[in-house]
Amino acid sequence: MGCIHSKSRRNIPGYEEPSILASETAFTVSEVEALFQLFKKISSSIIDDGLIHKEEFQLALFRNKDRRNLFADRIFDLFDFKRNGVIEFGEFVRSLSVFHPNAPVADKISFAYRLYDLRRTGFIEREELREMVLALLHESDLILSEDVVEVIVDKTFSEADTKGDGRIDQDEWKEFVSKNPSLIKNMTLPYLTFGVSKFRSYELLRLSGVKPDIYEA
The missing domain is CATH 1.10.238.10 (EF-hand)
Known part of the structure; x- marks a missing residue:
């Protein structure tokens, strides 16, 4: 069962192993695993292709895929490292790492600068x-x-x-x-230090702007 689960993950475009992402970000392996669950929900909210499209990003932030905002557009653009119009799992984790309480302040300042x-x-x-x-x-x-x-x-x-x-x-x-x-x-989002069960809690989803009822197991 574990092999099937691992294989299905590898079929997701841009998927990277949690251990690799944890070694390159402020997240632990369990936190990356929790983020994967959140990523799966967002990336399948409109188009189930393992990628977060701008409309899905808008839906997660505003619960409305048609509501456009320069701030949201800039965040999406900064998450989209490859600038190919979608956010892959690795990009999602690396971008969110900037908001981790343990992320270097210099990284937060740089991200904010690029935002403007x-x-x-x-x-x-x-x-x-x-x-x-x-x-x-x-x-x-x-x-x-x-x-x-x-x-x-x-x-x-x-x-x-x-x-x-x-x-x-x-x-x-x-x-x-x-x-x-x-x-x-x-x-800085203090919720990003919570464990797997906490990541799936209502509070994290509310903070993320995601509609809680579609994320219940």
Whole structure:
């Protein structure tokens, strides 16, 4: 039975052994095994092909495959290392590892930086910051006036753009985050340290934005 189970896993595109992924990430083998169960559910929610498509990712986050959001699109793009439009199991685990409590702070800062670098220029420009602020406000169901949004952007740039060249580079971003650690507070999910049974609990699924009733064994 174990051989059949192992063989069926190997038939999943991009599947990697938990022991390998655990050696390269902040997860333990049992945590990777638990993530595999979550991955299977998400990747089969619309198209049962062992891959997470953007619509399935949207469904997991918002319970609505048609709800589009720049923030969700950026997260999906960063999870999709190969940039082939889908997320494989290995990509899923390696990406989530950044959110593990034991993951290096430097990795969290780098991930957040890339999140804001919408055009992948290696810099965060004013318009990119503005777009992400609007997306995050939308995701939080907060409505602020254009004037208030501009104040937020102006204040951020006045503090972060120490070189005054109209863009934030990686060194400036690291310095800015060191003074404002709350910026990466959401880069740590304490639930990722729970064991297998806990991973399948309602709380983790709720935190992941996934509809709990479709994940019950």
